[in-house]
Amino acid sequence: MITRTPKLNRRSFVIGSAAAGAGLALGLKIPFGASVVRAQDGSPEVNAWVVIRPDDTVVIRIARSEMGQGTLTGLAQMVAEELECDWSKVKTEYPTPGQSVKRKRAWGDFSTGGSRGIRDSHQYVREGGATARIMLIQAAANAWNVPASECSASNSVITHKPSGRKTTYGKVAEAAAKLTQPEKPTLKDPTEWKLIGKSVKRLDTIDKLTGKQVYGFDLKLPGMLNASIKDCPVFGGKVKSYEAAKVTGMPGVRHVVKVGDSAVAVVADTWWQAKTALDALPIVWDEGENAKVSxxxxxxxxxxxxxxxxxxxxxxxxxxxxxxxxxxxxxxxxxxxxxxNHAPMEPMNATAKYTPDRCEVWVPTQNGEAAFAATLAASGLPADKCEVYKINLGGGFGRRGAFHDYVTQAVLIAKQMPGTPVKLLWTREEDMQHGRxxxxxxxxxxxxxxxxxxxxxxxxxxxxxxxxxxxxxxxxxxxxxxxxxxxxxxxxxxxxxxxxxxxxxxxxxxxxxxxxxxxxxxxxxxxxxxxxxxxxxxxxxxxxxxxxxxxxxxxxxxxxxxxxxxxxxxxxxxxxxxxxxxxxxxxxxxxxxxxxxxxxxxxxxxxxxxxxxxxxxxxxxxxxxxxxxxxxxxxxxxxxxxxxxxxxxxxxxxxxxxxxxxxxxxxxxxxxxxxxxxxxxxxxxxxxxxxxxxxxxxxxxxxxxxxxxxxxxxxxxxxxxxxxxx
Amino acid sequence: MARLTINGKTLEVNVNPSTPLLWAIREQVGLTGTKYGCGIAQCGACTVHLDGAAVRSCVLPVAAAEGKKITTIEGLANGGALNKVQKAWLDHEVPQCGYCQSGMIMAVAALLKEKPKPTDAEIDARITNICRCGTFQQVREAIHAAAKA
CATH class of the missing domain: 3.30.365.10 (Aldehyde oxidase/xanthine dehydrogenase, molybdopterin binding domain)
Structure with missing residues (x-):
């Protein structure tokens, strides 16, 4: 099944689309044996896609990014359809790109673009749900000492038909997680679907109504500083000079730094202080040949x-x-x-924390793996010393998929102040003038x-x-x-x-x-x-x-x-x-x-x-x-x-x-x-x-x-x- | 230094009086439900209530908000019970990415206080927030539903 292994050196983290299906099949076949993989809260992972807590809560892993289009709910419906779980107990979480690398792309492609969220992953996410169901049923059958073929599952309840005995997913998840994953499961015929095709409510609405939803730009970390940036307005141009001394005494300003060869950032206690100082900072650009283009x-x-x-x-x-x-x-x-320009409502942003031993990035991204690749390249650290955490997106529309210039910038800034987390937020003006x-x-x-x-x-x-x-x-x-x-x-x-x-x-x-x-x-x-x-x-x-x-x-x-x-x-x-x-x-x-x-x-x-x-x-x-x-x-x-x-x-x-x-x-x-x-x-x-x-x-x-x-x-x-x- | 009353609590915030209210709310008070979208009062993502009226906080200096009652999206739900606008938003599944929705909901809540049964023309005139996901069809349905609630 494996056609290609992703290259994982820091210069090229290239994953071809051909690898997506193969990577997934691999993920589903990881032989866990008796060693249970656990979620952060200790709940057993039945397989890469499904974690079940003792209270029957089902956590479904979603590799693609939710940016408003509803893929989080749609993909969860696909897994749940085959899992036969109680939809009212479904929650979702994003696996991280770092975990994905460690687990040989168990969740396949993270890229969320080209309208591919569901159409490219429908097969393997349904198989993820079906495999977990088979394992849960087998675990119940083992406990009852009956053939699994005499048991069925519905709404997170497993029933032994001849005896009428019942148990729930939460009670057998621990045992199920110790089983070897079955081979390619048979999926339901579309005529048997109960959840796919149904307009169930989105899983992510409520926090968007009360201000609780945390977007990348809302992130707070202890000791975090805030950065505002100006890149050369002419694409391909460079920074010639800037007069940091003119703004270093302004309120809250901590650092004035060059970012790559084309941008300058001010880092301050608050973003408004950083932005105010950056506006006052004299910068001379070397605009180059492109300044002749109209x-x-x-x-x-x-x-x-x-x-x-x-x-x-x-x-x-x-x-x-x-x-x-x-x-x-x-x-x-x-x-x-x-x-x-894309102009999503949330301007580009990323938060980075760098030490010589580890680089972490928190970012609203349509492609966690591409953000990870940008983190590796900018930090100069290998994959096992980097991690990217996907945060909710305030819109994407293609801007946050193939391009992670803001991640590169955030890491380059953070590298100049090791140990301090820095949140970089673009102004709308920066977003308009530095689009793709x-x-x-x-x-x-x-x-x-x-x-x-x-x-x-x-x-x-x-x-x-x-x-x-x-x-x-x-x-x-x-x-x-x-x-x-x-x-x-x-x-x-x-x-x-x-x-x-x-x-x-x-x-x-x-x-x-x-x-x-x-x-x-x-x-x-x-x-x-x-x-x-x-x-x-x-x-x-x-x-x-x-x-x-x-x-x-x-x-x-x-x-x-x-x-x-x-x-x-x-x-x-x-x-x-x-x-x-x-x-x-x-x-x-x-x-x-x-x-x-x-x-x-x-x-x-x-x-x-x-x-x-x-x-x-x-x-x-x-x-x-x-x-x-x-x-x-x-x-x-x-x-x-x-x-x-x-x-x-x-x-x-x-x-x-x-x-x-x-x-x-x-x-x-x-x-x-x-x-x-x-x-x-x-x-x-x-x-x-x-x-x-x-x-x-x-x-x-x-x-x-x-x-x-x-x-x-x-x-x-x-x-x-x-x-x-x- | 400015003294602000936000969601019923009065606090001292240590900012230059010219700082836009948006950034004082987000960075000093720590309430991040109010969003930045443009900084020039074009998009409405930063909408809060000042003495009950919708204002775009990204261009309003903190000094102009002193002594007034500020309500943000976090203060809209009364004792944890969703406001009727939030309830209608939930029923009609309005948000897509949701980023603009704090401002949209605050603008609508202020409109309904003034005009409890707004016509489509009144909605068109008063709700001018940008939503790049394009939720407007659900926004309109939900406004009418909230007006009936």
Whole structure:
């Protein structure tokens, strides 16, 4: 089963996705023998996933991170389904990355991104629950001296059917923990599920209502100091000099330190003192060559790529050039998507404590293992001398997954004051100017038609940034970034949903110094706008209804078509809308789920857009907790529509101009449309939930905007055109 | 030095009078339910009550809060019993990440004191907190539920 062992030297803590499943299977097979592994409170661990206390409390281990998306509850449901435990007695806890390393990745992948929390771990977490159940039943059977096959478990109670004897999980957990783990257990058929598919309440709500929930930024440690940091505003620039003497006498200030070669931090008794002193600290930057870059220079570079000879091809059939050359009619359009920042409500932060023998980090992270790797690298200590504790996240959206620059900084600061815990908190301004931005992309689309107005060819040329080149170059495929083509691939989790006789989708890679990252939805955001708005353009050019035009190209894509039909039916496509209300459609295949939206909007004075309703459908294969899926759909629309209408990070002299929510706005409740969700889980596959739907809101609204005004907007955000969301 | 009355208790806090109330509450008093999101009164994560009215504490100097009754999210529950807004939030499962919800709940509690049965338009005008998770649909449902409670 073991295909690869993670490398654990401090320079490279690299874990390929291929190792995830294997690592897990390994974890489940750790032969405990008679030596019981115990949780901190002494309760026996039945296996890596399940700890049972004598009072029947079931503690389920969750390796992925809860950042609001509900994965904590969903994953617990998966384990509990097979465990047959009393759901009302379920609690959860995070194992630490350090424990994971010691136990050969018993909990598999910690990475929480790409909408993979459930869809990549459903098998092994259910097996974890099933294995624990089998062991608990066996322990009871041993005590009763009866065959385990005569016993069953339900609601944390084990019953010996012939005699009617009963016991509880809490009473046999100690004995169960001494048993050898069984081989691969048989899992329930989906038709037998009682908990999966049920909208049980989240396990983590109450503390969020009373102020008790501790986020990374709320952490308090004895003797802790607080740090505020400024990194060179121009990416790639350095610190030239700073005058520490000007602020060392200010209240509370303990240290003024250089962090790496590009940042300066003030460490003080309180964060406000640190921030106040940092604001007063004169710093001279060496901004370097990147200070010459602007939004205009980046746009010009991307524009050149639209017609460049060289491009990476992702999806191709027929001969698109010949189809376009021989077309009876052709249309062409160029779209552009801007840089956008994640801006989770909790700014970046991390707390570190360093001694030459041990480095500990407390951090809200989407990937505990990546935070651990950053800790090893920054501390210079080996894995057995480091530990990372995951703290609740005030939002993630991709910013806290692949990038742990704030962990690196916190450790580098803590190293300069060994033994003292230091909490580093970024200002919102630092967060806005040091993001890992949604990549910039332009797209030129050409559609070719025959004399009968049938689509004969489509060329989609993307030009812009590659996230993987910047973040994970080892994942490039002979230079090609496969992630660029989300939603446009011939198959897989992001499959193009149309059959076009002559098709070419390619990418001219044009990278900038502005660091790109995985922003909720990643590249499918712009791809959905490019493709689905241009589909609408082509339908109108062909004089056809946008739904009928699409349907003719979708006969070989029944799952795509099913969600599109579902939203069209529910919204009443083809039937008159209320007076002044206009509709627009979009659909995509996104993170293995099929998603569609029909937006209903009205437009006042040509530029004030009211979104009345969005009907949204998702076929995510299996739906673990429908109530939480509905919240993810509506929430993803807030994030995506904020991006469409309001959000752009512009570059001037190499730095990001926007510094806070006054220049980088986000939707408020007044702008929230009614979202009607259709969860049509067709079974047989596991699709994502957190990200997939985000991409369809924007093109559906843009297509409705065209229906209302006759205007095509092809550059974003809409605020640049004077269009506001009301 | 400033003398503050927070959640019914009066305390001396050792800060410069220009320090924003948010940081005095978090770093001197040690109540961390009130959050920092922007520092410029844009997002509302830092909302507390000053004599019953919602204020954004990240831009309010401590000096301006002296002699007034300050209530934070920790003081909203009365003797451990959830406030009706918190109760509605629980029933409707409003929070996602939850970070903005202290401020959201405080803004709503103040609104309901002034307008016990707010219309959607009044909610739109008065609740301007940012929630990046996008919980607004549940927020609106829960406000109406709390108004009926």
């Amino acid at each position: 939004s205009a220079s980046i746009a010009a570079m991307l524009k050149e790529g639209l017609d460049a000879d060289q491009a990476f091809v992702a999806n191709q059939n027929g001969d698109v050039k010949a189809a376009i050359a021989g077309a009876a009619k052709k249309i062409e359009a160029v779209y552009a998507y801007p840089f956008q 931005y949604h990549p910039v992309m332009q797209c030129k689309l050409v559609g070719a038609f025959d004399a009968g107005n049938n689509l004969t060819g489509l060329h989609m040329r993307l030009s812009g940034q590659s996230i993987l080149t910047a973040v994970r170059p080892e994942a490039l495929q002979q230079g090609k970034d496969p992630l660029v083509f989300q939603g446009l691939n011939p198959g897989g989790d992001f499959a193009f949903g149309y059959s076009v006789p002559n098709l070419l989708i390619d990418h001219a890679m044009r990278n900038t110094h502005v660091p790109p990252g995985f922003w909720r939805g990643v590249n499918i955001n712009q791809n959905a706008i490019f493709l689905e708005c241009f589909m609408d353009e082509m339908a109108h050019a062909a004089g056809q209804d946008p739904l009928e035009f699409r349907r003719k190209l979708m006969s070989k894509h029944p799952k795509h078509l099913a969600v599109l039909n579902a939203v069209a039916d529910r919204a009443g496509w083809g039937k008159p809308a209320p007076r002044g209300v206009y509709r627009g459609l979009a659909h995509m295949h996104s993170f293995a789920s099929y998603v569609a939206a029909c937006a209903e909007i009205s437009v006042k004075d040509g530029d004030k857009v009211k979104i009345h309703r969005i009907v949204a459908a998702t076929d995510c294969g299996y739906a673990v907790n429908p109530a939480q899926i509905e919240r993810q759909i509506a929430g993803s629309f807030v994030y995506g529509l904020s991006g469409l209408f309001m959000e752009e990070c512009t570059v001037k002299d190499g730095y990001i101009e926007q510094t806070n929510f006054n220049t980088y706005d986000s939707m408020r409740i007044a702008q929230m449309p009614k979202v009607e969700s259709i969860i049509m889980a067709s079974g047989g596959f596991w699709g994502g939930v957190g990200e997939p739907t985000i991409c369809v809101a924007a093109p559906a609204v843009l297509n409705a905007f065209f229906a209302a005004t006759g205007k095509r907007i092809r550059t974003f955000p809409l605020k640049n055109h004077g269009i506001t969301l009301v």
